[in-house]
Amino acid sequence: MVKQSNTQPEPTRQLPDSSWEHNELYVKVREAVGSLPIYFRTETHISGIMATDLYTLNAVLGATIEEQVVRTLNLIRNTWDPEGRYSLFSFIRQPQTFPDVRLRKTGSDETIMGIELKGWYLLAKEAEPSLGFQVTSAACAPQDLIVVVP
Numbered sequence: 001m002v003k004q005s006n007t008q009p010e011p012t013r014q015l016p017d018s019s020w021e022h023n024e025l026y027v028k029v030r031e032a033v034g035s036l037p038i039y040f041r042t043e044t045h046i047s048g049i050m051a052t053d054l055y056t057l058n059a060v061l062g063a064t065i066e067e068q069v070v071r072t073l074n075l076i077r078n079t080w081d082p083e084g085r086y087s088l089f090s091f092i093r094q095p096q097t098f099p100d101v102r103l104r105k106t107g108s109d110e111t112i113m114g115i116e117l118k119g120w121y122l123l124a125k126e127a128e129p130s131l132g133f134q135v136t137s138a139a140c141a142p143q144d145l146i147v148v149v150p
Helices: 023-034 051-075
Strands: 089-093 101-105 111-119 145-149
Touching: 023 051, 023 111, 023 145, 051 089, 051 101, 051 111, 051 145
Parallel strands: 111 145
Antiparallel strands: 089 101, 101 111
C-alpha cells in the first residue's frame, strides 16, 4: 500500500511580465527594499521583558516596521523613481488589510504594486517564518512583494 502525502507543492514564483509598463519600477523598488536595513530607524525602546517573550510584541513591532518601510521608501524615492515618472504616486500604509503597503496614486485608488510585510524574530516561537497564511497566487498580483523583515 502506497501512503499518499498531504503536503502541498511549493508555490512557483510568478514575476511580472518583463513587457509590463511598470517593470523597471518594480525592479527598482525590489532593489530599494533590499537596502531598507541601512535606513531603518526607530524610537521604540523595549525593556523589562524577557527575550523569549518578544513575540508577544508582534503587533507593536509590526506597526513600527510598516511605518518605517513606508517612510523610508518615500524618502529614498530617487532610487526607485529617478526620472520622476511616478511623482503622483507614494507608498502608503494600510493597516489590517492585505497588502500592508501600497504604491498608490495620490487622490486615487490606482495602485501599481503592494508589499506585504512580515516580521520574524530570531527568538520567535516558530523555527522559520511561516507568513501565517496559506500561499495562493489568487491573493496577490505578480508585482506584489512579500517581504520578511528579521
